Amino acid sequence: MNPSGTEQIFSQYSTCLYRPGSLMRSLPWPIKAAYSGDEIVELLWSTILKLERLLGKFGQDSQILEDSVLIGCSEQQEAWFALDLGLNSSSSINASLQKAEMETALQGSFIKLTKALFELNVKDASLLSTAQALLRWHDTHQFCSRSGQPTKKNVSGSKRVCPSNNIIYYPQVAPVVITLVSDGTRCLLVRQSSFPKGMYSALAGFCDIGESLEETVRREIAEEVGLEVDRLHYSASQHWPFPNSTLMIACHATVKPGQTELQVNLKELEAAAWFSRDEVATVLRRNNLSNQQQSGAVPFWLPPKLAIAHQLIKEWVEKPTCSPLPA
Numbered sequence: 001m002n003p004s005g006t007e008q009i010f011s012q013y014s015t016c017l018y019r020p021g022s023l024m025r026s027l028p029w030p031i032k033a034a035y036s037g038d039e040i041v042e043l044l045w046s047t048i049l050k051l052e053r054l055l056g057k058f059g060q061d062s063q064i065l066e067d068s069v070l071i072g073c074s075e076q077q078e079a080w081f082a083l084d085l086g087l088n089s090s091s092s093i094n095a096s097l098q099k100a101e102m103e104t105a106l107q108g109s110f111i112k113l114t115k116a117l118f119e120l121n122v123k124d125a126s127l128l129s130t131a132q133a134l135l136r137w138h139d140t141h142q143f144c145s146r147s148g149q150p151t152k153k154n155v156s157g158s159k160r161v162c163p164s165n166n167i168i169y170y171p172q173v174a175p176v177v178i179t180l181v182s183d184g185t186r187c188l189l190v191r192q193s194s195f196p197k198g199m200y201s202a203l204a205g206f207c208d209i210g211e212s213l214e215e216t217v218r219r220e221i222a223e224e225v226g227l228e229v230d231r232l233h234y235s236a237s238q239h240w241p242f243p244n245s246t247l248m249i250a251c252h253a254t255v256k257p258g259q260t261e262l263q264v265n266l267k268e269l270e271a272a273a274w275f276s277r278d279e280v281a282t283v284l285r286r287n288n289l290s291n292q293q294q295s296g297a298v299p300f301w302l303p304p305k306l307a308i309a310h311q312l313i314k315e316w317v318e319k320p321t322c323s324p325l326p327a
């Protein structure tokens with residue numbers, strides 16, 4: 001992204017943005033285009049003609065446009081596709097598409113996917129996250145796990161088929177629960193060593209095979225901080241492209257007031273602590289401005305608005321007494 005940020009790119013190109021290595025198009029013309037490499041993202045409007053010319057300029061066969069996947073459509077019913085240009089992949093046939101040259105040719109620049117997601121509005125972020133997750137799934141499901149033969153993508157990219165045995169592979173989504181635990185007056189925030197410096201979030205964990213969501217919440221909370229869930233209720237859900245494609249299922253949980261002593265599992269978490277409503281409300285208010293540079297000014301910071309963790313925390317601050325359902 002150029003230094004002046006997304007807004008300028010959008011206004012300059014009347015466009016939206018997107019995933020690492022992706023390029024989006026509407027059919028038949030014009031194209032909504034995005035592009036980048038594995039960890040960087042961006043996009044802009046283009047037309048299929050321009051893209052074909054651009055690919056030609058970089059010595060690429062425009063045949064790669066066939067690898068595009070359908071990720072949505074505009075209000076005018078234009079189809080939007082995404083394509084991985086493989087800018088960062090040395091094994092890719094597109095490796096010769098040099099990032100800097102592409103940036104110049106497309107009059108844009110690349111940024112990390114994580115950063116891009118947090119700078120977008122909800123609609124664009126959702127599109128980007130779908131594109132990123134779907135393109136990655138195609139990239140890692142090139143072969144049939146039964147026959148070992150190459151699989152073939154359908155036109156929209158909603159599935160892959162093995163021509164030798166007709167096995168159909170559909171994109172996978174892993175369910176993850178994310179829970180904001182409260183003891184009635186305080187909420188529990190945790191951090192993993194992989195989080196950006198100073199950021200705390202709600203407690204998350206993948207569902208194991210055979211588990212209900214409720215069982216996952218109870219197990220994860222017991223495993224990671226040694227607490228027993230008393231009451232639990234569902235809040236909302238969100239598709240999330242990290243680490244691959246997950247469905248984040250967000251819940252509020254309460255523990256009994258007298259049973260709040262934390263036993264932090266340091267294999268999974270770097271830290272976990274209880275925070276008062278006032279503390280969290282203060283950080284939430286400052287969070288819009290908050291980033292790593294400003295972390296000295298605030299004790300900690302929270303995930304950006306777009307993350308479902310942020311919504312959970314905001315809900316708790318604004319509406320502390322939600323009516324619980326039996327766990």
Ligand SMILES: NC(=O)c1ccc[n+]([C@@H]2O[C@H](COP(=O)([O-])OP(=O)(O)OC[C@H]3O[C@@H](n4cnc5c(N)ncnc54)[C@H](O)[C@@H]3O)[C@@H](O)[C@H]2O)c1
Pocket residue numbers: 174176178201202203204205206238240242243246248268303307308309310
């Ligand atoms: N959107 C949000 O607001 C938000 C906030 C916090 C976490 N998250 C996401 O939640 C995800 C899960 O949280 P966590 O890391 O605490 O989970 P976790 O506590 O289950 O621990 C992760 C570990 O679980 C194992 N695992 C089991 N099934 C897995 C699968 N299908 N894919 C990958 N690993 C699997 C791996 O060993 C992995 O290292 C994270 O990837 C993170 O991106 C999203």
Ligand SMILES: [Mg+2]
Pocket residue numbers: 203204205224268
């Ligand atoms: Mg976890």
